[in-house]
Amino acid sequence: MKSKRPVGRPRKNLPLKESEPSKVRVEVTDDQVVGHLNVKPHGHARNELEERINDLSDSWETESLFEDVIEDISDHKFIDDVDAVTPEEAVRYRQLLRAIGPQEFCKRTVDSGTITVKRLLTAFGIRPPAFLEGLPDHAYFGLLTLAMTRELAKRAKLPNYNTIDDAVALLKSSRNIVVLTGAGISTSLGIPDFRSKETGLYSQLEKLGLGISDPQEVFNIDIFREDPTIFYSVAKDILPDTKGLYSPTHAFIAKLQDEGKLLTNYSQNIDNIEANAGIRPDKLVQCHGSFATATCQKCGYKVEGDALFADIKAGNIPRCVKCIAELRGNGTMKRKRSCNKSTSKKTRRRSTDDDDDDGQYDIPDAGVMKPDITFFGEELPHEFGQRLVHHDRDLVDLVIVIGTSLKVAPVSEVVPYLPPHIPQIYISRTPVSHVNFDIDLLGDCDVIVAELCRRAGWQLDHPMVKPDQEISVRLEEGYKSRHIFTAAEPEKSPKPEAKAKAKAKAKAKAKAEPES
Structure with a gap:
């Protein structure tokens, strides 16, 4: 089967209140971006990034447009292997841009000769791309324009929230917390995330040779409807x-x-683990659905998800039991052809009228069951937009984002849609560059939340939480609100056998030494 290129879920901007300025959403067309960056350096082979930029108008991914263009040349950590500004200078340049605007900012910096465009890019976390190397400095200006546009589109950080103590105080004082979670909160249970290199699900799917151009096509609704065997394989x-x-x-x-x-937990995960932890359905929005239920793609019949698990584990395509019953009742089920070509017609068992063995029949018209996870090309659950717009936005007093890179729309739009004056905390292994959080807590999610509970005086009962776990925390260079958590490895005490052996060895050594 020749897989067709998926269209992907269209990006939809959430509605803004009339009183709000429109500057929180910046629209840039694909043609504009290509116009900025479609530079073909003479004598240089076009690399993969350049190909992506020139192919942007045909891109189907639902990632943020800005991130899709410059993610590959953006560094989450400070750039120190090229001619870059210092972390302190980067902060000052970003503050200056917000204070005086892009036009005056360019006059005071690159136009005045204070700094080159190429070096100024590093203030916005962008590594100068290799395919522009050797060109005049003005060749970098289109990329700088894109970087400034992205920076100004971000929510401004609230300056009065910076420390871990500030985070703990917010936890204790807030009453309506919105928590947005991603795959990173389940990885400690052995469930892979989607995007990590080598270990992520997409990386693993890419190695299977499924005959598709992109591993994400496994979750494309059009491809599923055309051939569900790809997903069920x-x-x-x-x-x-x-x-x-x-x-x-x-x-x-x-x-x-x-x-x-807890006001609402918006979860991007499809594993339904929230139910195991006791998070109530009225507090949970499963943005991308889950395996908890499944629906027939023909008649709409819904069943509990675990009714499909036996077929799924066996590598079969689960069919709708309601459709099967109706087909049998209408007499439209077809006789199944024998798969054994060596079996003669004379020895083949004949069916009797009362033989109702489902294995004797083809059921080509029975509907295919699909787990109620949201595929690319499908709308998110109605509850997602309704609760966010008509309930949570007016009540939220703290936002906590855990274990997600916020790259998939429209869930990635939740954080910028919420009121910008509401404090925001980010908890994950690596920071994101397209959102300005007030406090970044970086490291293992489980370690960080356990430490926050300890400092808040809350008991977090869980067998994976070590009561005597030592945690070290340090500030990342150049930041006053980005904290890196590290769990100290416990010292391994020697086994009794090793102790006895070492003691005997020391005794023998002392006996062998001549007296002075």
Whole structure:
């Protein structure tokens, strides 16, 4: 089968209140971006990034347009292997841009000769691309324009929230916390995320040779409807088998609920682990659906998700039992042809009228069951937009984002849609560059939330939380609100056998030494 290129889910901007300035959403067309960056350096081979830029108008991914263009040349950590500004200078340049605007900013910097465009790019976390190397400095200006546009589109950081103590104080004082979670909160349970190199699901799918141009096409609704075997050939590998398990981060969200502080948990995960942790359905929006239920693509009949698990694990395409019953009742089920070509007609068993063995029939017209996870090309659950727009936006007093890079729309639009004066905390292994959070807590999610609970005086009961775990925290260079958490490795005490052996060796050595 020749897989067709998926269209992808269209990006939809969430509605703004009339009183709000429109500057929080900046629209840039594909043609404008290509116009800025379609530079072909003479004598240089076009690399992969250049190909992506020139092919941007045909891109189907739902990632932020800005991130799709410059993610590959953006560094989450400070750039120190090229001629870059210092972290302190980067902060000052970004503040200056916001204070005086892009036109005056360019006059005071590159136009005055104070700094080159190429070096100024590093103030915005952008590594000068190799395909522009050797060109005049003005060749970098289009990329600088894009970087400034992206910076000004971000929410401005609230300057009065910076420390871990500030984060703990916010946790204790807030009563309506919106928590947005991603795959990073489940990885400690052995469930892979989607985008990590080598270990991520997409990386693993790419190695299977499924005959598709992009591993994300496994989750494209048009391709599923055309040939569900592609999805079901790998579904058994992504089927959640948590057996009631949940991570300390899930327990942390449940703790916020028990403390009467959780407004809504917007989860991008499809594993339904939130239910294991006791997060109530009225506090949970599963933005991308889950395996908890499944629906027939023909008649709409809905069943519990685990009714499909046996077929999925066996590598079969689950069919709708309601459709099968109706087909049997209408007498439209077809006799199944024998797969054994060596079996003669004379020896082939004949069916009797009362033989109702489903295995004797083809059921080509029975509907295919699909787990209620949101594929690319499908709308998100109606509850997602309704709750966000008509409920949470007016009530939220703290936003916590955990274990997600915020790259998939429209969930990535939740944070910028919420009121910019509401404090925002980010918890993950690596920071993001397209959102200005007030406090970044970087490291293992489970370790960070356990430490926050300890400092807040809350008991986080979970077998994976070590009560005597030592945590070291340091500020990342150049930042006053980006904290890196590291769990100290416990010292391994020698085994009794090793102790006895070492003692005997020392004794023998002392006996062998001549007296002075």
